[in-house]
Amino acid sequence: MASFIINGGNRLQGEIVPQGAKNEALQIISATLLTEEKVTIHNIPNIRDVNKLIDLLKSLGVEVEKLGEESYAFTAKNIDLSILETKEFKVSASSLRGSIMIVGPLLARFGKAKIPKPGGDKIGRRRLDTHFIGLQKLGAKFVYHPEDSFYHIDATNLKGSYILLDEASVTGTANIIMAACLADGTTVLYNAACEPYVQQLCHMLNRMGAKISGIGSNLLTIEGVSSLKGTEHRLLPDMIEIGSFIGMAAMTQSELTIKNAAVDQLGLIPEVFSRMGIQMEIHHDDIKIPAQDNYEIESFIDGSIMTVADAIWPGFTPDLLSIILVVATQAKGTVLVHQKMFESRLFFVDKLIDMGAQIILCDPHRATVIGLNRKHALRGIRMTSPDIRAGVSLLIAALSAEGESIIDNVEQIDRGYQNIDIRLNQLGADITRIN
Ligand SMILES: CC(=O)N[C@H]1[C@@H](OP(=O)(O)OP(=O)(O)OC[C@H]2O[C@@H](n3ccc(=O)[nH]c3=O)[C@H](O)[C@@H]2O)O[C@H](CO)[C@@H](O)[C@@H]1O
Numbered sequence: 481m482a483s484f485i486i487n488g489g490n491r492l493q494g495e496i497v498p499q500g501a502k503n504e505a506l507q508i509i510s511a512t513l514l515t516e517e518k519v520t521i522h523n524i525p526n527i528r529d530v531n532k533l534i535d536l537l538k539s540l541g542v543e544v545e546k547l548g549e550e551s552y553a554f555t556a557k558n559i560d561l562s563i564l565e566t567k568e569f570k571v572s573a574s575s576l577r578g579s580i581m582i583v584g585p586l587l588a589r590f591g592k593a594k595i596p597k598p599g600g601d602k603i604g605r606r607r608l609d610t611h612f613i614g615l616q617k618l619g620a621k622f623v624y625h626p627e628d629s630f631y632h633i634d635a636t637n638l639k640g641s642y643i644l645l646d647e648a649s650v651t652g653t654a655n656i657i658m659a660a661c662l663a664d665g666t667t668v669l670y671n672a673a674c675e676p677y678v679q680q681l682c683h684m685l686n687r688m689g690a691k692i693s694g695i696g697s698n699l700l701t702i703e704g705v706s707s708l709k710g711t712e713h714r715l716l717p718d719m720i721e722i723g724s725f726i727g728m729a730a731m732t733q734s735e736l737t738i739k740n741a742a743v744d745q746l747g748l749i750p751e752v753f754s755r756m757g758i759q760m761e762i763h764h765d766d767i768k769i770p771a772q773d774n775y776e777i778e779s780f781i782d783g784s785i786m787t788v789a790d791a792i793w794p795g796f797t798p799d800l801l802s803i804i805l806v807v808a809t810q811a812k813g814t815v816l817v818h819q820k821m822f823e824s825r826l827f828f829v830d831k832l833i834d835m836g837a838q839i840i841l842c843d844p845h846r847a848t849v850i851g852l853n854r855k856h857a858l859r860g861i862r863m864t865s866p867d868i869r870a871g872v873s874l875l876i877a878a879l880s881a882e883g884e885s886i887i888d889n890v891e892q893i894d895r896g897y898q899n900i901d902i903r904l905n906q907l908g909a910d911i912t913r914i915n
């Protein structure tokens with residue numbers, strides 16, 4: 481288990497380029513299984529979850545060529561499905577959430593898939609019903625084996641269908657779209673997730689020969705085609721990393737410029753940080769956060785306490801609520817953070833409270849933060865990173881704190897943030913990694 485030792489209190493300064501998006505990468509890399517032709521992908525982040533998925537594809541027989549630091553070509557010509565029966569496959573597929581998205585492509589191309597209960601953050605129940613009910617509507621049969629938490633899915637002939645999802649699951653939508661692309665006939669998918677990463681997937685599939693319309697809405701029409709061809713694709717910058725950097729700049733009173741942030745794809749993210757009192761200047765596609773001694777959380781127009789809550793896209797992403805929460809600890813004012821989607825994602829507030837933050841955990845979904853307005857700094861402590869976004873929030877808290885902090889289990893952070901210690905040290909942070 482690796483740890484970070486952080487000497488807090490440094491102001492950071494400079495420019496930072498966000499990595500390619502983790503959650504887009506997981507969809508797009510899975511989609512390379514849909515064709516036997518070469519698919520070239522640029523801006524792939526070098527992070528644990530993405531590298532694990534690439535290794536998983538390699539184990540299935542996908543030929544993976546590294547073309548440059550962030551570019552890879554994938555050719556899924558000779559796929560060996562016998563690997564799905566092995567213990568190694570079970571172990572590697574169950575170590576990340578994104579592995580679930582190989583199911584749609586494998587079913588579509590080979591009529592068969594197996595997947596263990598996938599991993600990912602332990603942030604509450606993470607059901608897969610939406611995936612399987614959708615695939616069943618396309619004609620797949622699935623059996624769950626509880627003794628080894630393994631799902632077996634078969635489909636000799638996927639058929640387009642009308643599917644109304646019970647919830648707008650992001651990975652569920654991606655899986656069903658990928659399966660429907662190669663099904664016979666037309667699929668109409670309603671209550672689909674429509675975030676930019678799903679849109680990117682649809683655009684890439686259309687370049688491969690798929691026929692998807694309604695992209696960007698929650699009503700997609702997918703006309704099945706008999707095969708897909710190769711293409712080239714570039715991943716968007718990671719909007720969760722961008723939000724994390726905005727929060728980090730404010731908390732550490734730093735002047736940071738986030739380069740090439742694809743601002744038009746960020747939805748409500750800049751708006752929500754701005755309502756926390758954080759100033760931002762948009763120059764072309766860069767976001768400059770000027771150094772701010774203090775920032776004040778807005779109230780609602782009627783004077784009541786602000787609530788920041790997550791919602792499916794185009795609402796505010798749940799993955800940035802932990803960052804909002806930590807940023808609020810040093811703001812002037814009060815905010816209620818309401819994490820509606822996940823039920824165990826706020827427990828890390830205990831660590832912030834130990835650092836001196838004023839937070840009331842109302843219930844597993846809601847926390848009220850009473851900002852300190854920098855009357856005193858947070859205190860450095862030793863803590864463990866419970867999940868990826870809580871981990872980065874604790875890192876932000878530690879960077880702003882007085883004294884030394886130690887964060888254990890930083891593999892959680894490495895799942896989704898590329899060389900974060902090295903990149904932040906280049907801006908003036910003092911982070912040492914110990915193994
Ligand atoms: C690999 C990947 O891409 N992971 C992301 C993906 O996970 P993932 O696709 O696993 O998440 P889902 O969209 O399926 O669901 C997330 C949670 O929200 C709940 N839910 C979802 C939709 C809805 O309409 N109502 C509702 O309550 C679900 O029950 C679940 O608890 O999307 C999540 C929601 O943006 C993000 O946090 C994850 O980072």
Ligand SMILES: C=C(OP(=O)(O)O)C(=O)O
Pocket residue numbers: 503529576577578599600601799868869896
């Ligand atoms: C919850 C997340 O990831 P995953 O779905 O891979 O666990 C996340 O990226 O914040």
